[in-house]
Amino acid sequence: MSRFKIGLAMVSLTIVALAAPAQAQSLQVKVWASACANCHGTNGKAQGAAATLAGQSQADLVAKMQAYKTGQRPATLMHQIAKGYTDEQIEQIAAYLAAQK
Numbered sequence: 001m002s003r004f005k006i007g008l009a010m011v012s013l014t015i016v017a018l019a020a021p022a023q024a025q026s027l028q029v030k031v032w033a034s035a036c037a038n039c040h041g042t043n044g045k046a047q048g049a050a051a052t053l054a055g056q057s058q059a060d061l062v063a064k065m066q067a068y069k070t071g072q073r074p075a076t077l078m079h080q081i082a083k084g085y086t087d088e089q090i091e092q093i094a095a096y097l098a099a100q101k
């Protein structure tokens with residue numbers, strides 16, 4: 001193999017290595033967010049009484065989830081649910097829901 005071809009192969013390998021985690025991560029966030037869908041609707045668009053999460057700002061969603069987690073915000077269920085996620089996961093789920101139209 002020529003030096004050029006080896007160089008090309010390494011560049012494309014690097015691209016694959018960089019692209020794969022980003023894709024896996026967004027899929028992972030979708031899976032986390034799907035756990036909210038039972039009550040808050042697919043992609044956070046509520047059909048019934050539950051609050052619509054889609055399109056709320058990331059900052060608001062994070063603040064509400066943190067307030068549930070610490071017990072500052074009264075809840076019947078959400079304080080339990082919020083405790084099941086790390087701060088990092090909450091940031092990412094909130095970003096995902098905020099991006100839904």
Ligand code: HEC
Nearest residue numbers: 035036038039040051061064065075076077078079081093
């Ligand atoms: C089992 C049903 C259920 C699931 C699953 C659920 N929620 Fe909730 N959520 C509720 C209920 C009920 C409330 C109203 C507060 C309460 O009584 O706990 C609420 C309220 C909220 C609120 C406040 C809404 C507002 O704008 O005032 C946010 C934010 C929220 N949920 C986020 C989430 C996220 C993010 C997930 C997924 C990680 C999730 N919820 C999963 C039932 C659920």
